[in-house]
Amino acid sequence: MDLKTVLEKIDFVNRYKEICENHNDFDGRDKNVEKKNQKKILDTFNYKYKYFSNGSFYQIKEQENNITFQLHFVLKRGIVESLIYI
Numbered sequence: 001m002d003l004k005t006v007l008e009k010i011d012f013v014n015r016y017k018e019i020c021e022n023h024n025d026f027d028g029r030d031k032n033v034e035k036k037n038q039k040k041i042l043d044t045f046n047y048k049y050k051y052f053s054n055g056s057f058y059q060i061k062e063q064e065n066n067i068t069f070q071l072h073f074v075l076k077r078g079i080v081e082s083l084i085y086i
Contacts, residue, residue: 029077
C-alpha cells in the first residue's frame, strides 16, 4: 500500500487545512471543558477511542493491511493538538 497515494486520495492536506480554518476561534474557546464533555463530543464521531491519563490524550487506532494509523488528541484549555502516527 502506498501511503502517499492514500493521503492524496482522501485529500488529507486540504481537509486538515479546512478544519483548522473553520475552527480557529481562539478567544471564544471553552477553556474549562470537563472530560465528560470531551467524551460526549468524541462519541458523536462514532469512532472507538481510548483515553490515556498519563499523557492526557485520546487515541483513535485503526489498522489497514499491515499499516497501523493512530490519531492522538491532546485537549487542554480549549486547544486541540492532533498527532498522527503511521
